[in-house]
Amino acid sequence: MKPPDESSVSEFDHDTFRELGYRTVDIIADYYESIDDRSVYVQADPEDIVTAFDEPLPEEGEDPELILDAVEEFVIPYATHNPSPRYFGFVMGSGTPLAPLADAIAATVNMNTGGWHPAPSGTEVERRCIQWLAEAIGYSSETGGLLTSGGTMANFTALLAALRKHTDFETTDLGLQETDRPRYTLYVADHEGHSSVVRVADMLNLGRDAVRRVPSHDDFTMDVAALEQMLEADQANGDEPFCIIGQAGSINVSAIDPLDALADICAERDLWFHVDGACGAVGAMVPEFEPRYAGMERADSVTVDPHKWLFIPYECGAVLVREQEILARTFAMDASYLRGSVAETPEEFDYYEFGPQMSRGFRALKLWMTLKHYGQEGYQALLRKSVNCAEHLDTLVRAHDHFAAVQEPNLFIYSFRYVPADLQEVLVDPPAVPLVRVNQYLDELNQRIADEVVQSGLAFLTTTSIQDRRALRMSICSHRTTIDDIETVFDSLTEIGARVDEEWRENASLPV
Numbered sequence: 001m002k003p004p005d006e007s008s009v010s011e012f013d014h015d016t017f018r019e020l021g022y023r024t025v026d027i028i029a030d031y032y033e034s035i036d037d038r039s040v041y042v043q044a045d046p047e048d049i050v051t052a053f054d055e056p057l058p059e060e061g062e063d064p065e066l067i068l069d070a071v072e073e074f075v076i077p078y079a080t081h082n083p084s085p086r087y088f089g090f091v092m093g094s095g096t097p098l099a100p101l102a103d104a105i106a107a108t109v110n111m112n113t114g115g116w117h118p119a120p121s122g123t124e125v126e127r128r129c130i131q132w133l134a135e136a137i138g139y140s141s142e143t144g145g146l147l148t149s150g151g152t153m154a155n156f157t158a159l160l161a162a163l164r165k166h167t168d169f170e171t172t173d174l175g176l177q178e179t180d181r182p183r184y185t186l187y188v189a190d191h192e193g194h195s196s197v198v199r200v201a202d203m204l205n206l207g208r209d210a211v212r213r214v215p216s217h218d219d220f221t222m223d224v225a226a227l228e229q230m231l232e233a234d235q236a237n238g239d240e241p242f243c244i245i246g247q248a249g250s251i252n253v254s255a256i257d258p259l260d261a262l263a264d265i266c267a268e269r270d271l272w273f274h275v276d277g278a279c280g281a282v283g284a285m286v287p288e289f290e291p292r293y294a295g296m297e298r299a300d301s302v303t304v305d306p307h308k309w310l311f312i313p314y315e316c317g318a319v320l321v322r323e324q325e326i327l328a329r330t331f332a333m334d335a336s337y338l339r340g341s342v343a344e345t346p347e348e349f350d351y352y353e354f355g356p357q358m359s360r361g362f363r364a365l366k367l368w369m370t371l372k373h374y375g376q377e378g379y380q381a382l383l384r385k386s387v388n389c390a391e392h393l394d395t396l397v398r399a400h401d402h403f404a405a406v407q408e409p410n411l412f413i414y415s416f417r418y419v420p421a422d423l424q425e426v427l428v429d430p431p432a433v434p435l436v437r438v439n440q441y442l443d444e445l446n447q448r449i450a451d452e453v454v455q456s457g458l459a460f461l462t463t464t465s466i467q468d469r470r471a472l473r474m475s476i477c478s479h480r481t482t483i484d485d486i487e488t489v490f491d492s493l494t495e496i497g498a499r500v501d502e503e504w505r506e507n508a509s510l511p512v
């Protein structure tokens, strides 16, 4: 096939387009068919990957068939395969199969969902998604909100609204430029509060120190009494608390803060209550999990991240804000917020009045199609499956002499440690050898186990820090993961742990 020339400029004839499209669908279908057998992490020298893409922009256009060849030859093989059932890194949705088709259609119609007129159906699809998400997690069906690029921008949107409301919108024009402004502070659990909150404080020019880390209990949930003490102390110090953030499914251990108690404190003190449910809010869709989320329905705003535990491919975050007017007053660029907030006809509703982006893509289509495809019951089954896998992993960990549990299996993110049985005894009853050496050894051992399993291609997982000690961390955020996958990976971790421990022990000068 010829590259574009002056006569064809940049369009294909329809038959050519169809051929390219069918080939693209074949590439996608082949990918899904092979995903179970692929090495999850790329088995190539990083230099080869750099070299593969190291070329100048072509002077003359290239044949699209050859470009698709390059996609098959370099882009796909040199990807990390998040859609694999054994991808357990970070918190990455596995990618639902309708979504690539939706994305192709969204790019085709290329609506700009910043406004109703440029995107009538796009706006209505997104509005429906927001309402469905809110209802599915037991939040107000009257809610405002919008899709965002991800959890960070969802948290940003919510916290800017919180700050504006707290300052009675005086900061809209003046920002924080007045010298007599107090220090505005916000509160999140110390161990599990997500780093995106710190980034948002920075983006809002509050300064990273504005994020106060509230002590947690042993189960990693926020200590409410400690929060109240901090609020008192900060207020006595002249600071002005404006927002409390509860975690609904935290980043390392899936902890859910005592949301009802946090809602009470916010109500008593007139503070904004934000729930960062990027990882776990959607668990409230499952009737038997729902009681754990009591109080989330009272939040002023909730971050929900469909590109995590709803398995939607990137990018797709969402923020729900109870009072749409506050969002409109926060983001409208002129007095038209009134139009946004009290839109009497559908075509008065413009998303650019409700969030940071002006131009916006049609990311709602993949979410809408997938929500319709799975329905509530389908999603409930998939969410239960993730939690079952995490519970099974916990059972394996507790039954094995060389592993140690560090948490209860809350939702789908589960952290644990490889600790050889003899060293478990040492930790309980520390001997003369400094404990620090044992802990350092275990930290390195756990890191090495994670590195080896990733390098082997069998699975992708990461380590994290739990109470300052390195732990293995598996985020079971794939609708494709089965109990068999969990067992296979656990066997591999066991084998690597035993082998490396044996190799290293001789030179480790440990007490055993």
Ligand SMILES: Cc1ncc(COP(=O)(O)O)c(C=O)c1O
Binding pocket: 091, 149, 150, 151, 152, 153, 155, 194, 196, 249, 250, 251, 276, 277, 278, 279, 305, 317
């Ligand atoms: C609890 C929590 N909040 C916010 C974020 C940020 O989300 P994103 O990476 O989509 O910006 C994450 C990401 O892992 C998260 O776990």
